[in-house]
Structure formats: C-alpha cells, structure tokens
Amino acid sequence: MEQQKIDEFNHQHIKDHQRKFDFVAEDVNKLDDVLQKLQAFNIAIPSWALGTGGTRFGRFSGGGEPRNLEEKIADVGMIHALNRSSNSISLHIPWDIPKNANEIKALASGYGLHFDAVNSNTFQDQPGELSYKFGSLHHTDKAVRDQAIQHNIEVIKYGVELGSNALSVWLSDGSNFPGQLNFRKAFQNTLDSLQQIYAALPDDWKVWIEYKPFEPNFYSTTIADWGQSHLLASKLGKKALTLVDLGHHLPNTNIEQIVSLLLMEQKLAGFHFNDSKYGDDDLTVGSINPYQLFLIFNELVEGMDARGLNHATGIGWMIDASHNVKDPIEDLIQSVEAIKIAYAQALLVDTKALVDAQQNNDVAKAQEILQAAYRTDVRPLIAEARLRAGGALDPIGLYRSGGVRDSLIKQRGAKTVATGL
Amino acid sequence: MEQQKIDEFNHQHIKDHQRKFDFVAEDVNKLDDVLQKLQAFNIAIPSWALGTGGTRFGRFSGGGEPRNLEEKIADVGMIHALNRSSNSISLHIPWDIPKNANEIKALASGYGLHFDAVNSNTFQDQPGELSYKFGSLHHTDKAVRDQAIQHNIEVIKYGVELGSNALSVWLSDGSNFPGQLNFRKAFQNTLDSLQQIYAALPDDWKVWIEYKPFEPNFYSTTIADWGQSHLLASKLGKKALTLVDLGHHLPNTNIEQIVSLLLMEQKLAGFHFNDSKYGDDDLTVGSINPYQLFLIFNELVEGMDARGLNHATGIGWMIDASHNVKDPIEDLIQSVEAIKIAYAQALLVDTKALVDAQQNNDVAKAQEILQAAYRTDVRPLIAEARLRAGGALDPIGLYRSGGVRDSLIKQRGAKTVATGL
Amino acid sequence: MEQQKIDEFNHQHIKDHQRKFDFVAEDVNKLDDVLQKLQAFNIAIPSWALGTGGTRFGRFSGGGEPRNLEEKIADVGMIHALNRSSNSISLHIPWDIPKNANEIKALASGYGLHFDAVNSNTFQDQPGELSYKFGSLHHTDKAVRDQAIQHNIEVIKYGVELGSNALSVWLSDGSNFPGQLNFRKAFQNTLDSLQQIYAALPDDWKVWIEYKPFEPNFYSTTIADWGQSHLLASKLGKKALTLVDLGHHLPNTNIEQIVSLLLMEQKLAGFHFNDSKYGDDDLTVGSINPYQLFLIFNELVEGMDARGLNHATGIGWMIDASHNVKDPIEDLIQSVEAIKIAYAQALLVDTKALVDAQQNNDVAKAQEILQAAYRTDVRPLIAEARLRAGGALDPIGLYRSGGVRDSLIKQRGAKTVATGL
Amino acid sequence: MEQQKIDEFNHQHIKDHQRKFDFVAEDVNKLDDVLQKLQAFNIAIPSWALGTGGTRFGRFSGGGEPRNLEEKIADVGMIHALNRSSNSISLHIPWDIPKNANEIKALASGYGLHFDAVNSNTFQDQPGELSYKFGSLHHTDKAVRDQAIQHNIEVIKYGVELGSNALSVWLSDGSNFPGQLNFRKAFQNTLDSLQQIYAALPDDWKVWIEYKPFEPNFYSTTIADWGQSHLLASKLGKKALTLVDLGHHLPNTNIEQIVSLLLMEQKLAGFHFNDSKYGDDDLTVGSINPYQLFLIFNELVEGMDARGLNHATGIGWMIDASHNVKDPIEDLIQSVEAIKIAYAQALLVDTKALVDAQQNNDVAKAQEILQAAYRTDVRPLIAEARLRAGGALDPIGLYRSGGVRDSLIKQRGAKTVATGL
Numbered sequence A, B, C, D: 001m002e003q004q005k006i007d008e009f010n011h012q013h014i015k016d017h018q019r020k021f022d023f024v025a026e027d028v029n030k031l032d033d034v035l036q037k038l039q040a041f042n043i044a045i046p047s048w049a050l051g052t053g054g055t056r057f058g059r060f061s062g063g064g065e066p067r068n069l070e071e072k073i074a075d076v077g078m079i080h081a082l083n084r085s086s087n088s089i090s091l092h093i094p095w096d097i098p099k100n101a102n103e104i105k106a107l108a109s110g111y112g113l114h115f116d117a118v119n120s121n122t123f124q125d126q127p128g129e130l131s132y133k134f135g136s137l138h139h140t141d142k143a144v145r146d147q148a149i150q151h152n153i154e155v156i157k158y159g160v161e162l163g164s165n166a167l168s169v170w171l172s173d174g175s176n177f178p179g180q181l182n183f184r185k186a187f188q189n190t191l192d193s194l195q196q197i198y199a200a201l202p203d204d205w206k207v208w209i210e211y212k213p214f215e216p217n218f219y220s221t222t223i224a225d226w227g228q229s230h231l232l233a234s235k236l237g238k239k240a241l242t243l244v245d246l247g248h249h250l251p252n253t254n255i256e257q258i259v260s261l262l263l264m265e266q267k268l269a270g271f272h273f274n275d276s277k278y279g280d281d282d283l284t285v286g287s288i289n290p291y292q293l294f295l296i297f298n299e300l301v302e303g304m305d306a307r308g309l310n311h312a313t314g315i316g317w318m319i320d321a322s323h324n325v326k327d328p329i330e331d332l333i334q335s336v337e338a339i340k341i342a343y344a345q346a347l348l349v350d351t352k353a354l355v356d357a358q359q360n361n362d363v364a365k366a367q368e369i370l371q372a373a374y375r376t377d378v379r380p381l382i383a384e385a386r387l388r389a390g391g392a393l394d395p396i397g398l399y400r401s402g403g404v405r406d407s408l409i410k411q412r413g414a415k416t417v418a419t420g421l
Helices: A003-025 A031-040 A069-083 A101-110 A142-162 A183-199 A226-236 A255-264 A290-307 A328-348 A351-359 A363-375 A379-388 A395-401 A404-412 B003-025 B031-040 B069-083 B101-110 B142-162 B183-199 B226-236 B255-264 B290-307 B328-348 B351-359 B363-374 B379-388 B395-401 B404-412 C003-025 C031-040 C069-083 C101-110 C142-162 C183-199 C226-236 C255-264 C290-307 C328-348 C351-359 C363-375 C379-388 C395-401 C404-412 D003-025 D031-040 D069-083 D101-110 D142-162 D183-199 D226-236 D255-264 D290-307 D328-348 D351-359 D363-375 D379-389 D395-401 D404-412
Strands: A088-090 A166-169 A206-210 A240-245 A268-273 A316-319 B088-090 B166-169 B206-210 B240-245 B268-273 B316-319 C088-090 C166-169 C206-210 C240-245 C268-273 C316-319 D088-090 D166-169 D206-210 D240-245 D268-273 D316-319
Touching: A003 A069, A003 A379, A003 A395, A003 B003, A031 A328, A031 A379, A069 A088, A069 A101, A069 A328, A069 A395, A101 A142, A142 A166, A142 A183, A166 A183, A183 A206, A183 A226, A183 D255, A183 D290, A206 A226, A206 A268, A226 A240, A226 A255, A226 D226, A240 A255, A255 A268, A255 A290, A255 D183, A290 A328, A290 A363, A290 B290, A290 D183, A316 A328, A328 A363, A328 A379, A328 A395, A328 B363, A351 A363, A363 B328, A395 A404, B003 B069, B003 B379, B003 B395, B031 B328, B031 B379, B069 B088, B069 B101, B069 B328, B069 B395, B101 B142, B142 B166, B142 B183, B166 B183, B183 B206, B183 B226, B183 C255, B183 C290, B206 B226, B206 B268, B226 B240, B226 B255, B226 C226, B240 B255, B255 B268, B255 B290, B255 C183, B290 B328, B290 B363, B290 C183, B316 B328, B328 B363, B328 B379, B328 B395, B351 B363, B395 B404, C003 C069, C003 C379, C003 C395, C003 D003, C031 C328, C031 C379, C069 C088, C069 C101, C069 C328, C069 C395, C101 C142, C142 C166, C142 C183, C166 C183, C183 C206, C183 C226, C206 C226, C206 C268, C226 C240, C226 C255, C240 C255, C255 C268, C255 C290, C290 C328, C290 C363, C290 D290, C316 C328, C328 C363, C328 C379, C328 C395, C328 D363, C351 C363, C363 D328, C395 C404, D003 D069, D003 D379, D003 D395, D031 D328, D031 D379, D069 D088, D069 D101, D069 D328, D069 D395, D101 D142, D142 D166, D142 D183, D166 D183, D183 D206, D183 D226, D206 D226, D206 D268, D226 D240, D226 D255, D240 D255, D255 D268, D255 D290, D290 D328, D290 D363, D316 D328, D328 D363, D328 D379, D328 D395, D351 D363, D395 D404
Parallel strands: A166 A206, A206 A240, A240 A268, A268 A316, B166 B206, B206 B240, B240 B268, B268 B316, C166 C206, C206 C240, C240 C268, C268 C316, D166 D206, D206 D240, D240 D268, D268 D316
Antiparallel strands: none
16 A cells, blocks of 8 residues: 555545544644554554454455455555555464564564564474364363463564564463363463473563453363463563453453452553444454443543553553354455544543543443543544544445455455454 | 423533544545434334332332332433434333323323333233233133233223323243143134234224244243244234244344344334343343444444335334343443344445445445444534434433433332332 | 163173162152153154264264264164163154155154154255355245245155155355345245245144354355244244254343243244254253253243143254264263263252242242252153163163174174265 | 250251251262261351342331341341351441340340341431442541541440451442542542551451442442452552452453452452342342352352361351341341352362363363262252251241241231331
8 A cells, every 4th residue: 555545535624534533633632642642553464364254164265365465464564555554464373484583574574563472382383293172271181281381482483583572472271161271270270381491581572361251162271361360470470461452351341440450450461442232343443332342441540540551552452253154355444443442432531521530430421431532533633643644534435446456366366265253 | 300400411421422523424425314203213112111120039229219100201301302313102000000091191291201012911910810820811711811811902992092102012921831831722722812802992093913932930921032023923914923032042043133034024013122141131222243233223324224114113113121230221221222222223224335235245244334334433423413303412420410310210219119110 | 682681781780879869869859750751751763863963174083983874763763772771763854865764754653753844944055956145034035935945845745755744944045245245135045945845834834943143154044033033933833843952042031931932822843952062053951051951941841841841752852963973872872871860860859939939039949949859960850761671770881891882883883984074 | 936946946957957968968078078068068048138128219128127226136136046156247337226235245146146247327417417429438528538437446345346357348428420530549548548447457357348339320339349349458458358249340351360369369248149130139148159159169169168268257247138028037047058058069179170171171071070069959958057057957847837927027016116127
C-alpha cells in the first residue's frame, strides 16, 4: 500500500472528516493528549491471523493468503500502513520459524514493524517427537515435559534474535474425563516445568501465562482461570504475569473486575483480544459486546494511570481471533478499530466526576458518566489520529476500493493456505 | 413538572442541542420520518416500578416513594412530562387495584396517560385464599387452579374498566426438585387453565404469555422458554401471544433470533425490557449489553416493516426492572433513553445495503453496516423528538436540577414504602 | 469375538455374578419384565464412532482403527457380541457409502446388525461441488440449497437400499456475526428445503431434525433449540420429528423437561447420547452427570408408557460421541453401559408412589423415590440380561483380557485412520 | 427422639439391613476403617436452616418451626439422634444470639452437640445502625466499614464463649451497575477491614472467607471467585482460609479442581454444602448432580490423605441450603445422607489402581475405577455406621412414622416463623 494511494484517498474524504472531527473535538478535554495517546496505541497482529481459520468442517479459503512468513509480514505491513496501529507482529513457533532472523527483522523494519511476544506451541505433535496427546508441561511423563520445556527455551532464543522480549505460553493441557488427571500433580508438574523455562528467560524478558477454562471435549484444563494463572505467576516470580484472552472465560464472568485486580497486583501481562457469543469463539473484537470492551478499557485506563503506566507500552496488546468467513485483513482492521474506539471512549470518561459519584454511591450518576463517554461517536478522533500518523481515514474503505485482495489473489493464487492454523 | 419549567430548561440548553442535532441530522436519511417515529414511540411503565425494589436482604428505601396508585400515576405522569415517551401505565393486580376506575382513568388522562396491559398475580398468597406454594395454573389441585383462573378473569374485568386490552400472565409455577412435578401434566393443567382464561377475553383483547427458565431455588419452570410459551399460544389461538422479557433466558441465548422468529410467526406479544449480567437481574435497560438491545431492535424494525406493523403500536413495550440502588424515577428515565437510543440506531441501519450484503454473504460489510448505525451518536435525534413533543432536552438533568426527589420526600416522607414489590 | 471366548469368560465370573444378581433381584418387582426390557434395549452405533476423533490440535490415533466400512461393521459386530445391546449401525453419507448395499446388508446381518437412521452431511465441502461455507439448506443461493436437497434425497436412497427408515438431518447452518444472516429468511429457506426432502421420504420413513445452539466461532445457528426444530417439524408434517442430542444445549438447560414435552406432542424422534461438561463436548455417556441421564430416562419411561410406546423401538437411540483419548470400542462399551444403567434405574422407580407424592406435593418423598431407584446398584441386572442374550458378563473386562485391540493393530496397522471424522 | 424409639425401629428393620450390609461389606477393603471413618464424619447444621426459607414471593411456612435458639438446638439434636452425623450447630449472629452462653452450651451438650463456626451478618440493616445498602467491609465510607468490623469482632466474642473456633465471613458486598464501584479500592477496603478482624482472632481461631459470583440484581461482587478469596487469604495470613459454597460458582465451573488446588495450598477452610440447577439455588445436597459431589469428595479424600489430615476434623463441613417446599428437618436429613453417600463412595475408590491408570494415561480405566466406586450401593454401609453410633437405620423413615412434625406443630403451633431467614 503506497503512501501516495493513502494520501489520495484521504484527500477525497478530508472535507467530510474535518466536519466530523471538528464537531466531536469541540467537547473533548485535553484533545491533543487524547490524540497523542490514540496515535501511540498499537496492537500486535499474530502471524497466524493472516490466513483463513480452520473450522470443525474444514477450511474455506478466501484466496490470496500469505504462503510464508515474508508474505505474512507484508500483510501486517499493509494493515499498519492503513491504520498506523499495528506496528508489531507476534510469531508462533513452529508455525513461523524465521530462517534468518536478521533478514526477517530487516524486512519487518521496512514496514515499520517490530516483533512482539513469541508464542510456543506444545499442543500439536511434531514428526519424530513425543506426543502431546496427554499434555505437555503437566504431563505425567518427565520426558514429554522435558521436550516441551526445551521447545519453550528454543522459542525464547528465536525471540531474542528477533528483538522480542516476552514468551507467551498457552497450554491445551487438561483432561477429558473425571479421574484422568490428578489435579494437584498436574499443577505441580506445570509449575516445575515453568520454573525451568523461567530460569532461561533473559533479564529483561517476561513470561505471559494464559488461562482458559475449556477446550471442546475437555473436562478440565490445568490453567483454567485467572486464579490458577496468578498462583503460578506468583510462585514463579516477578517476570511471570497473567495474560487475559477475552474469550477464555466461563459464561457471565466479570472480566473487567479481573483486569482491575491483576493490574492492582502488578500481574497483568496483557491481552489477547477477540469477542465471543458462546464459548471461546474467537470472533472479531467488539462484534458481540462492545460495551464490555469499553468497560475493560475503562479499568485499564484507570488502573494504568493509578500505577503510572504508559498506556501504549505498559502491558501487551494483541489480537487473537479466527477469521473463517471474512477476509482476514478486513477482519483485523475491524478488530483494531473496535479496540481503538473502546480505548478512545475510555479516555473520554470524566474520571473526576466518576470518583465523586463512586464515593457518594450515586449509582445513576456513575452510569450517566460512563455512558456519556460510551455513546460519543469517537470515530472521527481515531480517524484524525490515524491521519496524523500517515494512515488512511477509512482503512477498510481504501482496502476495498483499492482492490487489494484481488491483487493478492493474482499474486499468490486463489487456493493458497497460510502456514499455521 | 410544569411545562414552564421544562421550557425554561430547554431554553437554557437549546443552543448546544441545536449544534449537535444539526450535525447528526445532516447524515440521516428521511429525517422527518425518523423523528416522527421516535416521537410516536412510547414505553409503558409498570405500576410496581416506582418504588425501591426489595432484595434478598431487605428493602433500602430511597425516600419519597409513592404511597398509593394515585401517587404512582403522578410519578409516571412526571416521567412522561419529562421524556414524552411513557404515556401508559401497566397495573399489577392485586398490588394496585383501582377503587374507582373512572376516577383513575381521569387522573391518568390528566397526565396524558392511558392503561397498558394488566398483570395478574398468582405467585403470592392472599389472606383467606388457597396457597400458591406449589403453583397456580399448573397446580395438581383443581381448586387452586380454579382460584387462579378466577383471579385472571377478575383482572381482565379491571382491565376492561380501565380501557386496557391485554392480559399479561407471568407464572412462578415450577418445581424445586426432580420428581416433584410431572412435566406433562403440569403443562396440560396450565393449558387447560389458560383456555378458560382465554375464553373470558373480550373480542379485542390479547393474552400475553411470559416465559422464564428459572427462579432462585428452582429446578424447573412450567413455561421455561419461548418454545413452551409458543406451544401454549399456538394451542390457545390467535389472541394468545408470547411475551419476551429480556432477562428471562439461559446464559448466551440469542434473543434477537427468537424475536425474529416470533415476529415471523405473528406470535410476538411484546417486551418486558431490562438488562442482566448473570441471572434474571432486572437491571436498567442497556446498562450491561446495549449492543444486544440494538440487535434486538434491528430485528424488530426489520420484522415489523416486513409485516407492515406500526412500530409504536404493533406490539407491546414495557419496562420491567427492579430499582434497588437508584432513584426509581431516574432509573426509569435511563431505561427509556436506552430503549430509544437502540430504536433510533436501528432506524439508521442502511437496510438496502444490508440485504445486499446478506444476499452476497459479505459478512464484513454486514458488520460495517450495523456498526455504522450503532456507533452513531443518536442522542441529539432523541432529544429533538422529545423537544418537539414538549419534553425536556435532558430529562435526568432537569429532574436533578429541579430537586424533584427532595420535593417528593417532603411531600410523602422519607420512609414510605410503595405498595407492591 | 467368538461365542466360545465369551462363554469361557462368563463361566469364570458366573459365581460372583450370581451372588450379586440374586441380591439385587430380590428387591425388584416384575423382575422378568425388567430383564426382558433390558434385553430388548439396543442403542445404535454411528459408523463414524469407531475411529479416534479429531481435535483442534490434530488426531491422536490409537492404532488398529477400521480402514473402511466393512471393518467398521466388524467393530460394531464385536461390540454387539460383547454387550448384546448394539444391534444396529447408523451410516453417515458420504463418509461411509456402501458400494454394494446387498453385500453390506449381508455382512452386517452376519453380525446380527441392521441399519439405523442414515445421516446426511451438508457441512463439509466435496470436490467439484458448491461450497457450504455459508450454509446449506438455509443458503441465500438457491443453487446451493438445491445441491443440499439433492444430497439428502440421495441419502434416503442409500437408506432404502439398506433397510433403514429414517433420515437424520443435522445442519451446521448458522452465522458467525450479527447482521450476516436474515434469521427469518434463513428459517424459511430451511423450511422450504426440508419440505422438498420431506416429499421424497418413503411412506414409512421419518425425518429427524436435530438442533444445536452453537458451533465454535458461531453467533447463531438456524436450528438452535428444540422450539425451532419443533416449529419446523410441525410445519412439515407427521413424518418430521425432533432429535435430541444431549450435548446440544445452553448451560443449565432442563433437558428432561424438553424430552417430556416432545413425547407429549408426539414429536420426539429420539436421542444422540453423549455427555458434556462445558460446551458440546461429545464425552462418554454418563461420564459427567449420570443423574441427569437417569432423570431423562425417568421421563422417557413415564412418557412412553403413557403413550403405549415400546421402549426399545418407540423412538430412536444412538450414541454420538467423540473418542479422542480412549480406545473407541471401550468408550462405546462404557457409553452403552451407562445408558442401560440409567434405563434400568428408571425401570425401578416406584411409579405409583411417585404419582401419589406428586399429587400431594410431597416433595421430599418424591425425591426419596427417585433416589431410591438411582442409588440401587443395577449392574447385576444388566449383566444378567446380557448373559441371557449371549453377551459377556463384563464386556470391557473381556475386551481387555482378550487383547482385542492388539489383534486389531496387528491386523490393521498402528497408524490407520478411520474414514470420516 | 428417645433412644428407645430408635432401637425399636432398628429392631424392626435389622434383618433386612443385615442382609444388605453383609452383601456390600463382602467387597469392601478395610471395612472397619471405612465404617469408623463414616461414624466419625459429622456435618454441622446452621441455626438458620431449621425454618422454612423465604422466597421472592413470601414464605410458605410448614408448621412447627422452632421459635427460638433453644428450639433450633432441639431440632438439630433430633436430627443428630436420628443420623448421628450432625453433632454441631453453626450460629448466625444476630439471627441467633445466645442470651446465656453457658446455658446454651449446656443445652446443646445435652444433645451431644457443640458449636461450629460462627457467622457474621453485614448484609442486613439493623435498627439504629448505619446502612449496608452499599456494602459493608468494602464500603466507601469508613464509618460503615468500622461498624461492620466491630460486628465481626463481636461475633468472635460470642463464638469464644460458645467454644467455637472459626469465624465465617460471607459478604453481599458488590455493585449493581458498571461504574458504581472502583474494583481496586473495594478490594483494598475489604482487605483492610479483614486485617482488622484478623487481628482480633484468638490464637487458635481461623477466619473463613466465602466467595460468590453474584446475587440477584448484581453486576459484581467484591469477593467473586476462589481466586479473589485466595488472594485475600494469602495477604491476611495463615489463619485465613477460603470457604467453598457449592452453589457459588458460574455455570460449568470445575469445582473439584478448585478444591484440589486449595487443599494443595493449605488454604481450604471447608464447605457449605448444597446443590443447584441454575444460579445459587441452595437446593438439597445431591439432589441435582450427585456425581459432582462424589468427584469433590474424591479430591477431598485424596488431598487430605496426601496432607495427612483427619477427614472428620481437618476442614469444616456444613450444610447451607434453603428449605422452601420440604420439611426442613427432612431436607437436612436428605442432605446429610447424600454427603455421606458421596464420602463413602470416595472411600471405596481403588486409589492405587487409579494412580497407576493416571500415570499411564489409561483414561478408560480411570473412569472405570471411579464409576465402580460410585455405582456401588453404599447405603447399607452408612446405615451400619449409623447403627453402631446409636442412630436410626432409616432416619427419614423413623421421622415420618414417628409423626415428629405433627408433634412439633402441636407443641409450637402451625404458623410459627423461625428467627433468621
């Protein structure tokens, strides 16, 4: 996506944008501060998100999918060119092993991208290796645990080469039936394995421990909820933190409260953003319950400000969704937009008035304050921040009108299948 | 609330409003049509909603609660004066039995109010009567069923006198333990009872059958879901319809789909509006998941248009929430506002483009269309419609600045308890 | 599994069995009737259940899996030889297309097996055909709907040749995001498609319509709950019935009540048995909540008796689970055992006393009656019925001690993959 | 309940019992050990459980309810005389304040009863005190927190006088709407309040911290899940532990895993037993999912053995249910029976074989082992243990045949209302 195309597109739409921006800007306190924060705020794109996701019934490819890591980086580069909010990529090993780290870093850098957390994979078997059929870090067999530990250490090494500084660990370790597992031993094996991985972390690295209550066909998972992740992270030490994936909760869980408490405890690693209607649905961020997303950002802004954390860099931000019926690039643009909308709305909350209402238990007032921010149409603010950063006023609009997907299909073919899931 | 106060208040805020309205109006197609629909749209207030709700731990009265039906009507009258969207009241018998129907009608009429559906109560025991401990219309004992049937017939009579034209039936009939109930017999007893009530309906009346999956301490309810309510309504006949209470669903239920299908089947009676986080929480409408509310209104607008129904009168609209920690009047104003926001957003959906996107399975586009409408700040449209109807630009603002609650406390006392729940 | 091996095994365990059987038999009313009913009760095995199930993370094959339909029939034959309760097989087209129906029928017959309902598949794409990416019977494109209809009609033809008499339809038709689908049109397209399939049913055939609230990554399904399935079945006619899969419900659904009402309405097709902890987990029947299974059978026995239906043949019984970490044959034997235990317990309920307790609202007594039956160790009754039918006293015991899986691995190989899922 | 009546009753039923006991005993390893453990195992009865519970729709009294603490103690005494498994009573302050501790202790002692944990109440307002409308230990107003702290300290004093050694704290502190509460401050206020209460604990006392995800009408609770309770307990110190109430979990929570981990962390205080179908339903223990209860006891036995804890005294056991449609005494007897059945089944698990199966990932075998224990009819073992302890072979049978409730009604009246809930 050349800058010239973006500029032309913006030029066509600037008048309408200016009218909208001027209108909403009039009521925004500390407008420059808000715009600067919006500009600074980036969300990492995982390398596995550029292809169509697999479903229980097969994969319905959309065409033009990236065939290798280089093309995935190119796709993220284009997203970032359009929205100026996706300046990093999160690799999943072994789905995307860089052959030459320096070349890959240079390639990414050319798009303005760097490398976010690296993700290990001990939930899929590799040829010639021991099977993870019955788990990895929690396995009853020390040989399997050792293999999984070594894999994580290897992932750290790839990450160091790429300039990453965090290892993100998600396990599918669990059980399918009552009696299959001794919960206590499984937890202790997991802790022991993580301690060995922790010992291999460079000084400035973190390990992010994800939790998830269930997988299809499961009776238990060994890191099921924030409490179990937090217990592990506490025992491991300061470099270990809890990662929140929005889709990894039982029905009705109050996620915003968990976020607030993890921030309080200095144990919030960051987010895997998505949305869900039923289970772990990995839907586009903000497509099902955007108000919940806003409430989470309201806690984030409040809690990070209380601890003096930089919003953009204080914790990790990443999308983790599955794109089965939409063009993955459009889906990712929609997700980033939804995140920035929620963030912008949270920045508009009248914090002082809210603290007063809370102190006085003026519940109706507290709701008015939150909803006044939420009901504001903040899209022009985000567009303006994007414009100032060199992005497109309307990323999806330009992506579509520019016929990008068609070009990709011509270039890569209609039946490519992205590596990884 | 005198009109003069409202006019003064509006005069103070008109300039700011005009700026906002002009901005949003510029992008609205068929602006007059939208405004007329918003003006015509009213939501009934139940007579039991004006007092503080009871909780498991007692009632925490807020002061100035209405002490009788007359004062409840006055409260609804004031809400309607402020928002011009609450022109009817829904009575609950025996909590609010009008002593003299004509006088009550005249009183209500003075406030511009009429009487919506009447609600029977066979879930609380009355002195000297048979107990509903084990249910009412489904009871194993014919004498109890007969008593409950007679009560419903009596409620219809009250309704006829008041000019109402629908009976709303909600049962707490169910069981607490497996084995307690024969589900089939309970269903058939319920059907038989409803048939007798149905026979007593005047020609132009409807009976609305509410469903609910559980009460605290329950193992089953005899009208648990929309399917069971619909089965009863189908067997009863054309005057019987299914009432949807937003809080009466199992976790994750897709309510908007149910609404669409009931409309298709010409069996949607209307709504009891509220919101909920966990169970049947009876929270302020739109306080937890406003996007779901919008999606429901999107189905309503689409489905009612397809059947040629008038949005304002085609089905029944009522709030049914519990107000435990907020001033009930403020809570109701917030609920009405949330409903009208969702309705206005649904009116802004680009229907033609949506049909195209659906036909072409352009999922990303369909989402863009819905969210474009949802993300619009429609508050100025609603304020304008309210202004044109003689209401206040900011009902809660005026209610607070006018010190209405303080006046009510002076007039009625600080420790009054509203009749009914 | 030769009869001689079974007899030898039984001979070794007969003494212990006899002691246990005599003990429990002493308290069973109408012992012969119970034993005859247990003997007559068979549960169909789906042809896709003999191989290890796939998971999100790959397939972890257990070795010796059947490589074709003939070997699948052999596996079911062995299960039936062991437990004498699995005398039919349910084919899934196109996973298991019989090349020569007569030969397959003869093969099955040799094992004492016949063919249960046939299952269509319009959720996976076939080479050279239109894609089901956006659904099948509900599709916006008539050409896709027509293809799916033709497939179902073809499945009926296979079924006729095999002596089956029911078509089981499960759709993954739904949507992933709000706005993607017009619910009403999707429902009407589905109805229209089913009507065409219905018209192709032979006189003595049924069509079974399954419902399911969600798939991973879904926002809606077009046949989401029993109410939607029942609405379709009612509009289609007498040959259309609702199929209940135990795993296809939202959290906390009272399934036993649904079963009771569908029986009452003469619209219960039958069951897909499994168990689940979280979502649609497809776990071994009775492995998570065996009391719920008992409560369902309690409704079945009561409701079928009320309608004079033969328990064994009045509705359809099939297992539908996924076997990822267990030997599929062991898993199926465990499932059949759990079903028969629940059925036997339901047969032991003191019906007359229960009716009295219900009539008198003696809730504690009703619970005592149900739990008295449930707490009875009925395993010796089932073993006795199995013994009388020529099966093994302890099917899994014999399967393991006989080294059956090892033989299958020798014969078929360690890395075979069953056709189908 | 005189011992003579019990003995007569047992004499009538001894022959049948002996036959059943002999049968089941034959297969039980370490029979004496099992029987001794069953005899030693007692479950506390809360003082508020002897009366009919209130519902949203009123209270449906069953007659003969205890009118004061003395009569409640008498009721527990009778339950204990019948089942010899309820040798303690748990007081709730201020519902049941003993006027004279020594007299009350003597009275209880006469029935063989002592006093279990004492329960504070900061969820209901008391005349002349500050209101808990907006919470207690988490309140924004220090004066309210101080009042609640003082109440807890007072409850400890009552407990000391009665010989209790634990304070059980359950809070309804939470919020009804987003924005109402600052989660972090609410948590820190709660921690600070608990620290002051903790400081007032005698050396040999514990404080038990209960969690609960929601109340009707709630958006959040300040101690929502085990993780939050555990975080508080960890910060407080060794005397603080987490209490598990079975009904206080989101849908589908794996409670047995939580129990296992809390035991591992030496932070499991004990249990409030009940069962639930939907929300926090407070139903009779084992009435909805008895297998889950067994799985929990399986973890308890395994985990307590691993730590060398005495099953009967190592942690706290109490029933916490609501009795709305059953005679409370019958309900409690049913609950105790269900608990002892689950415990007995857990004692029968072949631990050594299970460890082997787990180590070898033999999942089918592990399930066989658990279900072999669960499917055993252990009622004769419990009856035998009861018999040896002087209780009745069939407590409910004797309670009913002895016409106990009728006597209580004659003595106390038909419309008494127990103090407390």
